[in-house]
Amino acid sequence: MKIKRFIGTDMREVLRRVRQDQGPDAVILSNRRVEGGIEVIAALDYDEALMQHALGPKAAPAQEVVHADARESSSEAAIAPRDGNAVTDAVARTRAAETTAVPVREEIASQAALRTGDDPALDGLRSELSSLRGLLETQLSGLLWKNNARRSPMRAQVLRNMARIGVAADVANTVANRLEPVDNIKALWRQPLITLAQAIPVIRDPLLSEGGIAALIGPTGVGKTTTIAKIAARHAMRHGTDDMALVCADAYRIGAREHLEAFGNIIGVKVHSASDSAELNRILDRLQSKKLVLIDTEGLSQRDRDLARRLAAWRDQETRVRFYLTLSAASQEAGLDETVRQFASIPVAGAVVTKIDEAAQLGCIISTLIRHDLGAAWLSDGQRIPDDLHPAEKKKLWLVNQAVECLECNEPRIDERTMAENYGHVSMANA
16 A cells, blocks of 8 residues: 655645546545645555554544545545644554545536635635626627617617616616617607606506595605595595595504694594504494595515515405505615515505605606506605695606606716616627
8 A cells, every 4th residue: 555645735736636646546544734735645555454454453443535536525524624743654544544535526526616615716716707707798788888879879879868867778778679760869859758658557546536445555754644645635625524534554653643643633534543454454344434545554664574474464455455555756776676576465556656856867766667567546746735646647748757857957977888887788688
């Protein structure tokens, strides 16, 4: 039996040297970290019976050993530092009895090493590959955008205009695909805006005409209570207040009930309070004779850990309550998308878009409505009750015009690098 000591910077290098020197039949007797790298004791023509005889009857029976053609996964567990003095043949023989490993094929071991990420060299290689990939994608997206802009300058300008009002790249690309070829510079705004307005999903909400039980749900601070006050005031102007009731189901926000009661006292409508689902059921049973019942719910953050349970409680009411998802136009696009996804477990009759007058860019809310095919029922652009509430079905083009007017107060910087990053990736995804 030929025993030899190998030292290298990492386990992969040492195993490669073992294979080159002793061949694939070599057996790893031990390994440890030493100054300057990894030390491996390997043997050729390994004889387990001979080793047991040399170690004596008190030695533990030797387990399966690792052959030199096994790679990282079989060696990672053995790389841990071990105590010991200078390596001698006797120490090597002792460690041979203590070594426990299973022969592994080279490909499987390599994949396991990539998954564990314990090898610093592999981590560095993975990081470099990720950086190169990002660099290549950025370069490719830039080339795609420049190529498309050169082939169709009018279309490129349409996309720039869409980006200026905050329309997301995927939505703007869809709008541009629906356009007839634009060859008139005067049509670069008008035609795309008309097409964008036509793409906005809206619904004709029968709440004021037919009544029913309606609840406004959504994140905290989006204007649910104010919107309920506007709807209630408009209903009171048309039908009076005798057949209307308000319900405060917000047991979390301080002053929520007092806020709604103050408004109820102004228009002469009684406000009921429900602290849980069971109490809400009892209140709704008593209010069956009312034509219109409006429920003000608590604000639910889309990242609330208790969101699923609280939405499940509202889902129990879906047979008798019409839900409206309330969204603030002043929110960022990512936040709006996240809110729609998290509240998707509740079937909503439509969306109520609030704070249009406070938004720096309205393209974000427009993109969200189009992307999720979420029909807008009401649009709100101020605090005046009930004047600043509009049926969405008649205000699609008005909403787009408001988005353009926002440019007078806030002109975003849209450079070619931004366009390449946004629209180049869209082009690659559609390729």
